[in-house]
Amino acid sequence: MLDRKITPTIEEAVHFDLQLKNCDRFTLDNQVPVYAMNAGAQDVVMVEWVFDAGNWYDKQPMVAATTNFLIKNGTTSKSAYQINDFFEFHGAY
C-alpha cells in the first residue's frame, strides 16, 4: 500500500554533476570578440551584441536608455519603418 506521507528521496543539488556546454571563441579582424554556441535541436539563432555602454556611462540620467531605444528608430540611411519591417519580415524580434 502506497504511503503518501513518506517523501520520496531527494537528491541534494550540490551532488549534481552539471556540465555547461563549451563555447567557441574567436576574434574578428576589428578585434571584436565573438562567442558562439551550437545547442539544442531548434532551427533558431539568437544573436546578442554587448556594448560597454550602460547606465554607468550616463553623464545625464536616461541617456543610455534613450540611445538604446533609438537603435530601432532610424539610421542615416534607413527609416524606423524600414528597419522594423526588415527584421519583422525575417521573423526576428
Next chain:
Amino acid sequence: MIQFDRFVLDNGLRVLVHEDPSTPMAVVNVMYDVGARDENPAQTGFAHLFEHLMFGGSVNIKDYDEPLQRAGGENNAYTTNDLTNYYCQLPAQNIETAFWLESDRMLSLAFSEKSLATQRKVVCEEFKEHYINKPYGDVWHKMRSLAYTVHPYRWMTIGKELSHVENAKIDDVKNFFFKHYRPVNAILVVAGNVKLEQVKRLAEKWFGPIEMGTKYERQLPVEPLQTDARKLEVEANVPLDAFVKTWHMDARLSPGYYAADLLTEILGGGAASRLYQTLVKEKQYFSSIDCYHFGSLDAGLVAVDGKLVKGVSMENAMKAVDEEIEKLKATKIETKELEKVINRTESVIAFEDMSVMSRASSIALYELLGDASMMNTEFQKYQAITIDSIHDYANKIFANTNSNTLLYHAQ
C-alpha cells in the same frame, strides 16, 4: 517535429511523455479541463480561486512549495477562461517528488477552512488591485459583458463580482474540486530528461490509485450571431482617453481562427505593423495601439485597443482606426505582407519550442483540443492561408454589425 508517447491509465488520466535528454531537467505539467467558462454564473471566479487553493496543502502533504524547493524545483500555474494548468520543473533525478506532490493534490486537497479564508482574501485583493483600483482595470469586465450575451466568456477569470469569491463556502469548493479535478478530466505531460518506462511506472504508482471521477460533459450556451453594432461609453478617473473595439471571430479549431490570428499580426504585430505605423508614428493620434486575440477555444474576439495622445478627439481617433480596418477590407494585402506575418508566426512557434516547459504545456493544450499531434501540423494551417482567404475573412468579421466599441473617457 516534437516526438511524444501517449498512454492512458485505467482511471482515464491521459499521460504524454516527451523525452529530451539534452536537458538535465524534467517538467511535470498537469492540465485540468476546466476554466472560467465552466463556472456557475452565480459563482464565478471559482476556477481561478482553485488555482490558489491548490497551493494551500493537500490531503497528505501540508505544504507544496517547501519539498519542491528542496528538490531544486520551481512551479507555477495559470487559469484561463478555457483551462487550468499547473506545472513544475525540477532536476530530473528528483522527478518523483513532483509525482508525489501533484498526485496528492489530485487525490484531494486538504480543504481547510483556514486555507480557504486566506486564499479568499488573496483573490479578493487581486480583484481589487487589478480590476477595481487600477486605471482602466474594468475595461475587460465591461467589454466581455458587452460582446457576450449568453456564453460564459461574458465574465473574466477573476470572476464577475467580488461577492462570488467573498461568499465561497467550503462545500462549494469541494463540489467544484470533485467535479472537475478528477483523473478523467486531466492531462499529465512529463517532459525532459525522462524515459517512457520510468514515467509509466511512476504514473501508475502515484496517479493510478486515484478514483476516476465522472467525465465532465461540457454543454455551454452558444453565443447567437451579433446583428447590431454595440457601443458603450464610460467616464473614469484615468490619465488618458482610451478605447477597445472587438469583433467576434471563429473558435480555436476553425480555419477562420488562423486567418484571424494573421489579421491581428498585420494590424498590430510589431513596430512595422499597420496600426502602429499609421496611427502612432505618422498621424500621432495614439501613444500606444495594439491588435490581438486571446486564443480562446470557443468563438473568441479580435480586439484593437489604444490610448489617445492628449488633445486628440475621440471622434478623429476612432475614424482613423476605422479607416485602417476599411483599407484591409477594400484592398487585398501584398504577397510580401502575407509572407511577413507567416514568417513571424513560424518564428514564434520555433522560439516557443525552445523551452521544455513550453513544449510540455503545448502538448497538453493540443491533447485537450483533441489530439496532441496537432502540435506538429499547426504551422501548416498558417501556410494554407492565402491572400484571398485573409481578404474574405477580414470582410466577414470586420462588419460593423459584428463590432463592440467601448470608449473610455478621462474625466
